[in-house]
Amino acid sequence: DQQVKQNSPSLSVQEGRISILNCDYTNSMFDYFLWYKKYPAEGPTFLISISSIKDKNEDGRFTVFLNKSAKHLSLHIVPSQPGDSAVYFCAATLPGNNRKLIWGLGTSLAVNP
């Protein structure tokens, strides 16, 4: 059973506009949520995270919003750039779980010039 769900396999946006990637989860015990970006033929790279005690975290063009009551988080990229085209994974951690990550299946973002 998928505890972290990314229901949109793909997303296409125009350069300069906002990209919004969504993630839903089922386990209310998750204590951190993370976003990773992955280019083809490379390993995933950590992008941004948020603690479960927060509702927003911002880092440059990237902002993550957490809605605990809805068990939903989203990653906003503003403005989107062609170099942002990649697969984005949402992941979550449980306390005391040997720092294992529980992953979504990813959303492929295409930013068109």
Next chain:
Amino acid sequence: DAGITQSPRHKVTETGTPVTLRCHQTENHRYMYWYRQDPGHGLRLIHYSYGVKDTDKGEVSDGYSVSRSKTEDFLLTLESATSSQTSVYFCAISAASGTGGGGPFQETQYFGPGTRLLVL
């Protein structure tokens, strides 16, 4: 860059042969992980290690074994490779993210470049 290398980067082998993939890190991290990535499945944890000689199974461990005889190296072995093990394999370490995620200090995982394995 968390100083993670993987070898080999590409390998073609035949069904039934043993294969060992190596993950090497230079920063003395305690936790290390092996994942495989396949279309439609995202990243799936094979095995992980929480110290020298301390390892445990992940969600897709059948057909794989691991060893960690020293902190810097984490080996993944396919005892008898099958075509279903054709995949891209990633190693990761857990380290401080440095950002705090807007909350208390946390650790996160950093990945190596991957090994592309084809089993014929």
